[in-house]
Amino acid sequence: MTRTGDHDYWNHNTHYHRLVLDAMPDPCEAALDVGCGEGLLARRLATRARRVTGVDRSAEMIRQARGRAGGSGGLEFLAADFLRHPFPEGAYDLVCSVAVIHHMDFTAALTRMADLLRPGGTLVVVGLARDRTPLDRAFSGAVLPAIMIADRVRGKADPAGMPMTEPEMSWGRVRREALRLLPGARFRRHLYWRYSVRWRKP
Template sequence: MPFTDLPAAPPDPYWNHNVHYHRLVLDAVPDGCARALDVGCGDGLLVRKLARRIDEVTGVDRSAAMLRLAREGSAGIPNTSFLEADFMADGALPGGYDLVTAVAVIHHAEFTAAARRLTGLLAPGGRLVVVGLAANGTPWDWLVSGAGLPAARLQARRHGGKSGPPGMPILDSPMTWGEVRRAARACLPGSRYRRHLLWRYSLVWDKPRG
């Protein structure tokens, strides 16, 4: 079925700070994107959203429990698939993707090593989209991070307090916002870094075609 003929997207079954930035990821999908990989896909919610506009979408996660939910929730969506693997392991994934996404994932490994692994999964000209979190290091950091809390509480109430399936791994970032920005400039030259509310930042990097 052509993407233009698909019915309206269903509403999100829950809301959290990561789901809030799914729209940012979707808006960054490059033109002509045919193959995408969502790293740390969890229950597959973002995979299903990407599958509405990309021919082939793979989700990878190292949690068997999350992947069971992902496969159940994606039954009947033929252009989705899921792999149980650690994206940091050598040879775990084939690579050659037009888009690689990582939402609240990169801080689970050493930043530079994780960024290099993710960019290595891209085809020439492919795009990496990261939504990450960092630690507050200054009073300004605390102010910016918490500025969206009133709106966040409203969104949570609209979703009945549902914040996601139980068992999703949670880990604080060891890096401050400034450290992330400097590391991104060093290992992802030309990347577009933006600081957001709700303890999140985004990185978009296009792999050279040469």
């Protein structure tokens, strides 16, 4: 992975950038990063894809992303509502989203992401869910000490101005809805209170 100098950092979201990068089709002509924030994942995608578009509804995040892109060719950032912007359907080899889909209507967002993929394209969503059951709470409590140690050792850092909100959907509901909308998708629960959904469009 190409380093990004002073703008390369680690937190619970960037930890899963590798998961997205490893899922990229090869070759990758066009990639879309939904909810790109200040653009770290998009910049990393641009080392492998010919064209990368990052979209975020926060104008401040897009301002930061453009400033940090440094004139990189094939990389653009849009301040727009992903669900309303007229992206061309079937135009992307990769559509990805990290820790953003809980800010949107889950069904509408996942459906739109799938529609934007070319046949054979890959969708990767990393998201957050809410603990609803005793088993969920037990799992979260069990991994907390390891997470606290990792945060200290790795130096957890979050970009200034990043919008935050708590997820509403439970782990089980996310899994059921994802598999209903994307038959054949793979759902996995991960450390750092994250899950992933990976799907290849037929």
